[in-house]
Amino acid sequence: MSPIGPVDASQVPRYNGPGTFARLPRLDEVTSTDVAIVGVPFDTGVSYRPGARLGPAHVRASSKLLRPYNPALDVSPFKEMQVSDAGDIACNPFNIDEAVTDIERGADALTGDGTRLLTIGGDHTIALPLLRSVARRHGPVAVVHFDAHLDTWDTYFGASITHGTPFRRASEEGLIDREASMHIGTRGPLYSDQDLSDDKMLGFAAVTSPEIEIDGVAAAIERMLARIGDRPVYVSVDIDVLDPAHAPGTGTPEAGGMTSRELLRMLRAFAGTNLVGADIVEVSPSYDHAEITGIAAAHVGYELLSAMALPKA
Numbered sequence: 117m118s119p120i121g122p123v124d125a126s127q128v129p130r131y132n133g134p135g136t137f138a139r140l141p142r143l144d145e146v147t148s149t150d151v152a153i154v155g156v157p158f159d160t161g162v163s164y165r166p167g168a169r170l171g172p173a174h175v176r177a178s179s180k181l182l183r184p185y186n187p188a189l190d191v192s193p194f195k196e197m198q199v200s201d202a203g204d205i206a207c208n209p210f211n212i213d214e215a216v217t218d219i220e221r222g223a224d225a226l227t228g229d230g231t232r233l234l235t236i237g238g239d240h241t242i243a244l245p246l247l248r249s250v251a252r253r254h255g256p257v258a259v260v261h262f263d264a265h266l267d268t269w270d271t272y273f274g275a276s277i278t279h280g281t282p283f284r285r286a287s288e289e290g291l292i293d294r295e296a297s298m299h300i301g302t303r304g305p306l307y308s309d310q311d312l313s314d315d316k317m318l319g320f321a322a323v324t325s326p327e328i329e330i331d332g333v334a335a336a337i338e339r340m341l342a343r344i345g346d347r348p349v350y351v352s353v354d355i356d357v358l359d360p361a362h363a364p365g366t367g368t369p370e371a372g373g374m375t376s377r378e379l380l381r382m383l384r385a386f387a388g389t390n391l392v393g394a395d396i397v398e399v400s401p402s403y404d405h406a407e408i409t410g411i412a413a414a415h416v417g418y419e420l421l422s423a424m425a426l427p428k429a
Contacts, residue, residue, distance in 0.1 A: 259351075321343055355397070
């Protein structure tokens with residue numbers, strides 16, 4: 117059977133229709149799915165501004181203008197593969213450890229038949245259980261982490277699992293390929309230079325936001341693709357990788373970030389790679405004037421789906 121795509125906007129106005137991502141069918145409306153979009157409305161792991169638990173609904177609402185054909189990659193992702201919206205994973209909002217278990221089980225349940233996930237958070241804590249689930253199927257993966265921050269710190273107030281620690285825990289647990297993982301777009305003040313030493317020891321290279329400004333996006337893409345090679349790759353996009361001008365609706369904004377145009381161009385470079393899963397996190401709608409952040413996040417999801425739809429090189 118041909119994939120079931122979004123509701124036809126020439127028949128149903130954009131402001132009507134289902135509240136799913138890009139007005140795609142729900143998971144229970146298709147017989148099988150290649151990529152499931154799932155929300156994780158969890159933000160108990162934040163260290164500054166809360167609100168990312170409302171991110172999945174906001175990104176879905178901001179995705180109504182997405183259209184079926186992507187001219188930048190010359191692909192119609194919803195014709196090439198079945199994409200459906202699996203709703204949200206319910207997780208404990210009061211206990212981080214229990215929530216992480218809930219998310220991990222939910223991801224396992226959705227991907228047991230080989231389905232890939234595009235997950236909408238939620239804060240960056242959710243990357244740890246998602247990587248545990250991915251690594252069970254693919255082994256250690258190349259993680260490409262778009263973020264203003266390293267997220268490889270050790271603890272906050274004695275808590276070892278928060279939105280600032282997922283990639284330290286993932287590295288310690290052997291979930292990532294230490295020869296192929298990297299940060300993109302990092303910037304801003306750190307606690308000390310030890311943060312950078314620890315990060316390198318945990319297996320991450322980096323292309324910083326200032327380096328993107330100086331050397332350009334093409335050079336950043338070249339470094340990124342050389343780093344990941346042909347390994348299974350997992351992409352994690354913290355929306356605060358964007359400058360606050362392009363993504364004000366986030367919990368820990370940092371000046372001097374990427375533009376949305378730069379980010380989308382970099383995501384298109386995953387076309388032809390072995391992209392096994394992705395997440396978009398830290399969208400906090402309470403701070404998002406005119407859906408600026410939600411729209412950017414929706415387009416991030418669209419470019420990731422488009423890359424998933426193209427065959428591996």
